[in-house]
Amino acid sequence: MQPLPISPNGPQPLPGPTTGVRPGHAAGGADFKQMLDGYMDQVNHLQVQADKAVVDLAAGKMDNLHQVVAAVNEADLSFRLMMEIRNKLLDAYKEIMHMQV
Amino acid sequence: MSQDKLFRALDISASGLHAQWVRMQVVANNVANADTTQTPEGGPYKRRQVVFSTLMDGLNGVDVAGVVPSGGAPRMVYNPGHPDADAEGYVAMPDVQMPLEMVDMVTASRAYQANLVAMKNFRAICEETLKLLR
Numbered sequence: 001m002q003p004l005p006i007s008p009n010g011p012q013p014l015p016g017p018t019t020g021v022r023p024g025h026a027a028g029g030a031d032f033k034q035m036l037d038g039y040m041d042q043v044n045h046l047q048v049q050a051d052k053a054v055v056d057l058a059a060g061k062m063d064n065l066h067q068v069v070a071a072v073n074e075a076d077l078s079f080r081l082m083m084e085i086r087n088k089l090l091d092a093y094k095e096i097m098h099m100q101v
Numbered sequence: 102m103s104q105d106k107l108f109r110a111l112d113i114s115a116s117g118l119h120a121q122w123v124r125m126q127v128v129a130n131n132v133a134n135a136d137t138t139q140t141p142e143g144g145p146y147k148r149r150q151v152v153f154s155t156l157m158d159g160l161n162g163v164d165v166a167g168v169v170p171s172g173g174a175p176r177m178v179y180n181p182g183h184p185d186a187d188a189e190g191y192v193a194m195p196d197v198q199m200p201l202e203m204v205d206m207v208t209a210s211r212a213y214q215a216n217l218v219a220m221k222n223f224r225a226i227c228e229e230t231l232k233l234l235r
Contacts, residue, residue: 069118070112077111081107084234087234
């Protein structure tokens with residue numbers, strides 16, 4: 001068996017017939033990142049909307065107090081949901097890092 | 102409002118709050134104008150009523166369809182000294198009935214509170230559910 005090339009830039013694909021196949025990684029990895037990015041965008045969008053609603057209300061441009069309340073509540077809840085998911089992911093990551101090899 | 106919004110219940114409750122808010126304003130306007138005999142369109146003030154309609158497919162809350170004047174006949178009060186009295190001394194007063202307005206006001210404020218409770222409860226169960234992730 002040949003020694004594997006050591007790269008300072010991270011893991012290299014294994015030589016052999018499995019190269020390039022890696023089931024569940026190539027597609028799954030990109031999708032998960034996209035999903036996370038999309039979710040972050042949505043949370044950020046809600047935050048921006050809530051911020052704008054509060055500013056509009058303070059400036060007297062908005063007369064619907066309830067829409068502002070709903071927007072702030074939504075932004076708060078979705079931010080908390082994002083934080084919980086982030087904490088969960090970090091926990092999982094730490095768990096893997098502490099794993100004895 | 103999109104169909105698959107995660108926290109749509111908040112928007113629905115907010116629309117309910119707004120609808121009852123408008124209703125309370127209309128009642129306040131009726132009470133304030135209970136003795137108004139002059140209006141831009143002529144004649145005494147007509148009691149206003151608020152009309153609600155569902156939003157889109159009926160699952161997106163409530164919308165204020167409009168504030169419409171009632172078609173009730175004005176109350177004729179004998180008061181010959183009044184500047185708006187007719188030849189026989191009768192003044193056309195608005196068809197506002199105070200007890201009805203009071204009942205409307207109580208109903209609106211109770212409905213407002215109900216929407217607030219719905220909103221609070223939805224928020225509370227969302228927070229409880231988020232605790233499951235801890």
